[in-house]
Amino acid sequence: MHYIELLILLLSFLLFLSLGVPVAYSIGLSALFTLAISIGLSDSATTLSQRMVTSLDSFSLLAVPFFILSGQLMNKGGIALRLVDFAKVMVGRFPGGLAFVNIIACMLFGAISGSAVAAASAIGGFMNERMEKEGYDKSFGAAVNITSATTGLIIPPSNILIIYSLASGGVSIAALFIAGYIPGILMGLALMLVAAVYSIIKKYPVDKTVHISQFFRKFLSAFPSLFLLVIVIGGIIAGIFTATEASAIAVVYTLILAFVYKEISWKEVPGILLETVKTTSIVLLLIATSIGMSWVMSFENIPQDISDSLLSISDNPIVILIIINLILLFVGVFMDMTPAVLIFTPIFLPVVTNLGMDPVHFGIIMIMNLCIGLCTPPVGSVLFVGCGVAEISIQKVVRPLLPFFLMMLVVLLLVTLFPELSLWLPSLFDL
Numbered sequence: 001m002h003y004i005e006l007l008i009l010l011l012s013f014l015l016f017l018s019l020g021v022p023v024a025y026s027i028g029l030s031a032l033f034t035l036a037i038s039i040g041l042s043d044s045a046t047t048l049s050q051r052m053v054t055s056l057d058s059f060s061l062l063a064v065p066f067f068i069l070s071g072q073l074m075n076k077g078g079i080a081l082r083l084v085d086f087a088k089v090m091v092g093r094f095p096g097g098l099a100f101v102n103i104i105a106c107m108l109f110g111a112i113s114g115s116a117v118a119a120a121s122a123i124g125g126f127m128n129e130r131m132e133k134e135g136y137d138k139s140f141g142a143a144v145n146i147t148s149a150t151t152g153l154i155i156p157p158s159n160i161l162i163i164y165s166l167a168s169g170g171v172s173i174a175a176l177f178i179a180g181y182i183p184g185i186l187m188g189l190a191l192m193l194v195a196a197v198y199s200i201i202k203k204y205p206v207d208k209t210v211h212i213s214q215f216f217r218k219f220l221s222a223f224p225s226l227f228l229l230v231i232v233i234g235g236i237i238a239g240i241f242t243a244t245e246a247s248a249i250a251v252v253y254t255l256i257l258a259f260v261y262k263e264i265s266w267k268e269v270p271g272i273l274l275e276t277v278k279t280t281s282i283v284l285l286l287i288a289t290s291i292g293m294s295w296v297m298s299f300e301n302i303p304q305d306i307s308d309s310l311l312s313i314s315d316n317p318i319v320i321l322i323i324i325n326l327i328l329l330f331v332g333v334f335m336d337m338t339p340a341v342l343i344f345t346p347i348f349l350p351v352v353t354n355l356g357m358d359p360v361h362f363g364i365i366m367i368m369n370l371c372i373g374l375c376t377p378p379v380g381s382v383l384f385v386g387c388g389v390a391e392i393s394i395q396k397v398v399r400p401l402l403p404f405f406l407m408m409l410v411v412l413l414l415v416t417l418f419p420e421l422s423l424w425l426p427s428l429f430d431l
Contacts, residue, residue, distance in 0.1 A: 083105045095196055095199050111157075115152065145389070164341050168345050364422040375408075
């Protein structure tokens with residue numbers, strides 16, 4: 001095993017992170033120093049630069065900026081408010097009704113926008129204040145918002161599933177999208193169960209102002225937003241357009257919708273485009289450096305060595321999957337989701353495929369693992385955004401977060417042990 005190369009890669013990466021170097025630069029520099037051992041610093045710099053540039057030459061990656069832009073338009077286009085109102089009519093009268101509203105709205109908005117951060121900020125901006133006024137603890141409201149925002153990364157369309165497809169060497173994006181529905185909905189229902197028990201114990205009030213007679217009116221108001229899911233996913237499944245083309249259609253649709261709702265004006269469009277460019281540049285830099293590191297690891301034969309080591313522990317697929325889950329949970333605590341997917345997919349995917357596991361199933365498991373990491377310090381972006389929107393410290397949110405974490409782990413275990421939960425729908429559509 002290439003112990004020296006692996007040690008240099010890990011230690012240099014951790015050193016740069018501890019010094020406050022941004023994650024993308026830490027990844028790139030640690031990959032550079034590792035490769036320099038084999039071919040020298042000058043040649044490694046040239047080779048790594050070429051790999052980073054060519055890694056971005058991908059038609060599938062065009063979907064990332066388009067979905068980011070559509071998410072920005074949804075965030076500012078009045079879509080979040082309509083989804084909240086629709087969710088409130090559906091579940092507002094149940095115990096913990098406003099917590100249910102928060103969860104369902106995050107699921108819907110996250111699924112439409114494909115962004116957990118956007119869901120946490122958009123839905124949290126509406127719901128945190130409402131929940132506090134109704135008598136809910138601010139920390140509980142923030143915990144609900146933070147954990148439920150991650151469901152949008154499992155329920156399609158999702159940028160991170162597109163990135164996993166790229167890292168895995170071409171697993172069907174359509175199959176990944178369809179595979180995410182049942183696990184994502186199951187995760188949302190599990191979070192609602194926790195919220196209901198917590199609300200009953202705390203005796204939170206029930207919203208009696210909501211009437212089922214309002215359902216049809218609120219549904220019509222939210223329908224244009226919800227119809228985007230039908231257009232994007234339906235078009236991909238039917239073979240009318242690719243995921244990349246669907247992302248461009250999503251931008252046009254949400255732009256028209258935002259103007260119909262009269263929530264944005266032409267003067268705001270340049271600012272939205274600028275914000276999209278900033279976010280896209282960060283994501284693409286992470287993608288480039290992460291793929292560069294993945295190539296360096298392959299060059300040094302590190303994934304094969306790790307694969308052999310794992311398979312030497314046991315030939316039982318369940319044991320190996322549990323080990324991989326524990327590693328990914330640990331990785332998710334310290335690394336952002338995009339580089340984690342790009343770096344660890346080439347390492348673990350050969351292991352699980354050797355054991356007969358479907359790459360689509362593994363992709364859903366990996367994303368669910370890393371979604372939990374988004375809610376944990378020190379790198380949890382959704383945790384920071386959720387606490388920032390709620391104007392509360394992380395320390396106060398940790399305690400109410402724990403039961404939600406536990407339920408997320410239970411759902412992860414179920415999806416891991418029962419592949420049918422993620423593979424049934426793709427098989428139904430012959431994907």
